[in-house]
Amino acid sequence: MITLTVNGKAHQVEVDPDTPLLYVLRNELALNGAKFGCGLGQCGACTVLLDDKPVFSCLVPVAALGARKVRTLEGLQANGKPGPLPSAFEAEQAAQCGYCIAGMIVRAQALLEKNPRPTEEEVRSHLAPNLCRCGTHMRILRAVRRAAEAMGGGVRDVAEQTP
Amino acid sequence: MSALGRRRFLANALVVSFVLSGRGLAQDKKLPPSLAKTPHLDSWIRVNADGRVTVFTGKAELGQGIRTALTQVAAHELAMPPAGIDLITADTDLTPDEGVTAGSHSMQDSGTAILNAAANVRALLAEAAAWQFAIAADQIVMRDGAAHAPDGRRIGYGDLAAGLSLEVQAEPDMPRREGGTSVIGQNLPRLDIPAKVSGGQAYVQDIRLPGMLHARVVRGPSDGTKVKAADIAAVEKMPGVVKVVREGGFMAVVADQEWRAVKALHRLQAAGWERSAPPIPASDLRETIRRLPAEQVTIFDYPGPPSPADARTIRARYSRPHLMHGSVGPSCAVAQWANGRMTVWTHSQGVYPLRKALAELLRLEPQRVRCIHVEGAGCYGHNGADDVAADAALAARAVPGKPVRLQWMREQEHGWEPLGSAMVVELAAELDAQNRIAGWRHEVWSNTHSTRPTTAGGLLAGGELDPPFATPKPRPIPMPEGGGARNGNPIYALPNARGTFHFVEQMPARVSALRGLGAQMNVFAIESFMDELAAATGADPVAFRLAWLKDERARDVVRTAADRFGWPARRKGGDGVGTGFAFARYKNLATHCAVALEVRVDRDTGEIRVPRVVAAVDSGEAVNPDGIRNQIEGGIVQSLSWTTLEAVGFDKTHRASFDWSAYPILRFPAVPGRVEVHVIDRPGEPFLGAGEAAQGPAAAALGNAVADALGVRLRDMPLSPQRVKAALRPVRAEPHQAAG
Ligand code: FES
Ligand code: FES
Numbered sequence: 023m024i025t026l027t028v029n030g031k032a033h034q035v036e037v038d039p040d041t042p043l044l045y046v047l048r049n050e051l052a053l054n055g056a057k058f059g060c061g062l063g064q065c066g067a068c069t070v071l072l073d074d075k076p077v078f079s080c081l082v083p084v085a086a087l088g089a090r091k092v093r094t095l096e097g098l099q100a101n102g103k104p105g106p107l108p109s110a111f112e113a114e115q116a117a118q119c120g121y122c123i124a125g126m127i128v129r130a131q132a133l134l135e136k137n138p139r140p141t142e143e144e145v146r147s148h149l150a151p152n153l154c155r156c157g158t159h160m161r162i163l164r165a166v167r168r169a170a171e172a173m174g175g176g177v178r179d180v181a182e183q184t185p
Numbered sequence: 186m187s188a189l190g191r192r193r194f195l196a197n198a199l200v201v202s203f204v205l206s207g208r209g210l211a212q213d214k215k216l217p218p219s220l221a222k223t224p225h226l227d228s229w230i231r232v233n234a235d236g237r238v239t240v241f242t243g244k245a246e247l248g249q250g251i252r253t254a255l256t257q258v259a260a261h262e263l264a265m266p267p268a269g270i271d272l273i274t275a276d277t278d279l280t281p282d283e284g285v286t287a288g289s290h291s292m293q294d295s296g297t298a299i300l301n302a303a304a305n306v307r308a309l310l311a312e313a314a315a316w317q318f319a320i321a322a323d324q325i326v327m328r329d330g331a332a333h334a335p336d337g338r339r340i341g342y343g344d345l346a347a348g349l350s351l352e353v354q355a356e357p358d359m360p361r362r363e364g365g366t367s368v369i370g371q372n373l374p375r376l377d378i379p380a381k382v383s384g385g386q387a388y389v390q391d392i393r394l395p396g397m398l399h400a401r402v403v404r405g406p407s408d409g410t411k412v413k414a415a416d417i418a419a420v421e422k423m424p425g426v427v428k429v430v431r432e433g434g435f436m437a438v439v440a441d442q443e444w445r446a447v448k449a450l451h452r453l454q455a456a457g458w459e460r461s462a463p464p465i466p467a468s469d470l471r472e473t474i475r476r477l478p479a480e481q482v483t484i485f486d487y488p489g490p491p492s493p494a495d496a497r498t499i500r501a502r503y504s505r506p507h508l509m510h511g512s513v514g515p516s517c518a519v520a521q522w523a524n525g526r527m528t529v530w531t532h533s534q535g536v537y538p539l540r541k542a543l544a545e546l547l548r549l550e551p552q553r554v555r556c557i558h559v560e561g562a563g564c565y566g567h568n569g570a571d572d573v574a575a576d577a578a579l580a581a582r583a584v585p586g587k588p589v590r591l592q593w594m595r596e597q598e599h600g601w602e603p604l605g606s607a608m609v610v611e612l613a614a615e616l617d618a619q620n621r622i623a624g625w626r627h628e629v630w631s632n633t634h635s636t637r638p639t640t641a642g643g644l645l646a647g648g649e650l651d652p653p654f655a656t657p658k659p660r661p662i663p664m665p666e667g668g669g670a671r672n673g674n675p676i677y678a679l680p681n682a683r684g685t686f687h688f689v690e691q692m693p694a695r696v697s698a699l700r701g702l703g704a705q706m707n708v709f710a711i712e713s714f715m716d717e718l719a720a721a722t723g724a725d726p727v728a729f730r731l732a733w734l735k736d737e738r739a740r741d742v743v744r745t746a747a748d749r750f751g752w753p754a755r756r757k758g759g760d761g762v763g764t765g766f767a768f769a770r771y772k773n774l775a776t777h778c779a780v781a782l783e784v785r786v787d788r789d790t791g792e793i794r795v796p797r798v799v800a801a802v803d804s805g806e807a808v809n810p811d812g813i814r815n816q817i818e819g820g821i822v823q824s825l826s827w828t829t830l831e832a833v834g835f836d837k838t839h840r841a842s843f844d845w846s847a848y849p850i851l852r853f854p855a856v857p858g859r860v861e862v863h864v865i866d867r868p869g870e871p872f873l874g875a876g877e878a879a880q881g882p883a884a885a886a887l888g889n890a891v892a893d894a895l896g897v898r899l900r901d902m903p904l905s906p907q908r909v910k911a912a913l914r915p916v917r918a919e920p921h922q923a924a925g
Pocket of ligand 2: 117118119120121122123153154155156157158248513562563
């Protein structure tokens with residue numbers, strides 16, 4: 023029996039200790055947010071927060087969690103309503119297939135919690151581990167900007183790079 | 186309503202529909218194709234007693250927003266709020282058969298069918314209300330899901346429908362609703378997005394059924410390989426393993442927990458693999474395809490006088506490698522074999538063709554197979570969706586009663602998905618003394634662009650059973666849609682122009698439909714070549730195009746993109762900074778799309794950055810303009826990824842692009858700085874579907890901008906840092922130099 027804390031609640035699961043956290047979240051705890059994309063730490067679809075740091079849940083054996091607390095997309099709610107990032111993604115219609123979106127939101131959450139006023143370049147490099155095949159990037163960037171503003175911060179700079 | 190009243194009303198409804206039939210009998214009126222195939226109204230629309238309306242479509246939500254757009258079409262024409270509509274998508278037990286959801290056809294096919302069916306239903310409801318109110322039908326106003334009489338009386342659709350049979354044939358060309366609130370043309374927020382941003386159940390990957398088992402299919406690393414014999418008995422003893430399913434060369438492992446299935450898979454794969462197909466040729470596969478035996482197909486022949494003897498000829502050769510769909514979520518299906526029936530939850534683009542193929546594979550009658558579409562990750566064409574459905578079905582049949590969820594591993598998706606074919610295009614044009622195009626030749630070499638399964642042999646598992654099902658022989662898709670020839674016919678009004686498609690049957694790698702099919706390559710070639718001709722004649726690229734473009738809607742799109750980009754005031758290319766323009770009308774019969782963009786090329790690293798993209802698009806009447814923008818934005822970014830980075834690699838034994846490290850795609854730091862899409866709405870014009878329109882123009886605009894920035898043209902995709910650097914080296918060994 024392994025105990026883990028997810029979105030503020032303690033759970034006990036009966037799985038092999040080497041089972042990646044991702045499979046426990048999805049199959050044992052029925053949380054849909056984190057997705058299987060590669061199982062290799064290459065795409066970020068499985069991103070969750072471990073004590074406020076974004077990690078690839080596909081690479082973390084559940085037995086290695088220890089006392090660290092897990093937060094998933096489902097945990098990013100404020101008083102039963104979607105939190106600033108999910109609402110901003112909805113407002114910007116920042117999804118096509120949406121398979122990557124949970125990972126995007128969770129990784130962006132980690133950034134904005136640490137740095138409420140990142141530059142556009144910081145947002146881009148922070149999100150670099152996460153892949154989107156639909157090409158929703160521009161909307162995702164707009165959604166992060168909107169959420170940052172809603173959280174009292176903002177995203178600095180324009181997107182355009184200088185040579 | 187009393188029994189008597191009800192009977193009288195029903196009788197009246199029959200009269201109503203008869204009257205309507207009489208009205209629509211003109212011989213030249215035809216139902217739109219989807220409706221002609223499934224003409225009964227109740228196959229498309231049912232009005233429930235509570236006034237809610239259920240709409241059925243044979244098309245599937247693929248993340249392109251079709252659920253929202255079709256709901257809008259129905260709500261608009263039925264004069265009711267979209268929230269009152271439940272849309273049922275592709276399900277072989279419930280919905281019409283609309284083939285595959287592909288080729289940007291969903292709005293054209295299903296949108297037009299639903300529009301027409303809804304107009305029919307609205308007319309029937311209005312006639313029923315007229316009878317109840319005892320007033321003329323044209324005095325009735327349909328609004329908010331109810332019929333309103335001028336004196337304020339109102340009857341909801343639920344009550345009206347209680348006495349109305351919709352088991353009647355649709356009439357063609359029903360007039361569209363006029364006046365009132367328009368739902369078409371509104372940016373209705375996508376109905377599927379709330380679940381996707383909150384962790385709701387949104388994908389086939391999220392299905393959890395009671396007692397569900399998890400499975401993995403066991404294959405070699407890529408198409409053309411197979412695993413060696415493993416110690417199956419040992420694997421079956423691993424904790425949680427329920428069964429290793431073997432049928433001929435097909436193998437899957439079923440376990441109680443997903444991770445245990447993965448561990449068993451790894452153990453089975455540890456036995457090693459070998460190549461089972463002929464070795465892969467050592468040369469670049471686009472060259473291989475160029476040299477293989479081919480069937481010549483004429484793709485167009487525009488008349489015109491022969492070129493004058495003094496005309497100068499310009500030639501160029503362009504190519505692209507094999508490309509991957511690369512869904513972010515590996516293909517997945519859930520299947521259950523119970524009570525003599527196989528139910529499969531699938532993200533296949535074609536539930537009916539899949540049902541037929543699965544029925545053959547499982548040796549069942551088609552009615553004993555049900556395929557239900559549930560969204561997966563974006564597919565962009567024929568990926569592993571159908572194959573994994575077959576894998577899941579075979580695994581499920583081995584554990585009767587139990588639902589089985591089978592997802593491919595990332596390496597399996599990369600290794601086994603059917604690729605977009607490598608292609609080569611050769612173009613030649615003759616310019617007369619006035620610098621006018623006097624002749625044009627287009628030649629394109631490609632494998633097939635569709636091996637979508639309609640039989641068991643089209644599924645990976647079908648080829649693994651004993652005896653194997655024969656793989657169907659690929660055939661070229663005829664024009665005007667075309668496969669490898671798609672968009673090979675230039676939209677420009679060129680004289681003396683001919684095109685040939687060299688259809689190469691033999692496939693060195695597994696291929697099928699990838700977003701846009703041959704259009705991305707053909708448009709890249711044609712639009713690069715138009716720039717080369719403009720340069721050869723000293724003309725401005727946009728002005729040169731407009732000189733040969735007659736279609737007014739096409740011209741509007743070109744001018745809009747150029748204006749919004751600020752084309753006339755753009756800075757002169759050079760020093761690694763350049764601008765590029767391209768245009769195409771998808772298949773020359775659907776959406777018009779023009780793209781203008783700016784690039785900055787780092788001459789040391791060879792990396793290309795795109796600070797700004799402006800696109801204009803005309804896809805007919807815009808049902809949801811923001812949905813169109815979303816599709817075009819996505820298409821542009823994806824096409825820039827294909828064009829700057831992507832190429833499937835091979836060695837002699839297998840596909841070497843086995844994961845995202847071996848097949849990189851665009852990440853955030855390299856996506857454009859800004860993308861702006863201008864939608865030109867054409868109310869009343871047919872819906873055209875925008876899903877694939879940007880792939881060609883974005884690729885060509887990039888190629889043109891890079892040529893403008895560097896003064897050197899790159900004609901072989903991808904325009905990778907290596908190719909850019911090679912092109913900038915003082916002594917160039919460029920294989921496909923244009924000859925002036
Ligand atoms: S699934 Fe974990 S990084 Fe891709
Ligand atoms: S929205 Fe489809 S992968 Fe990002």
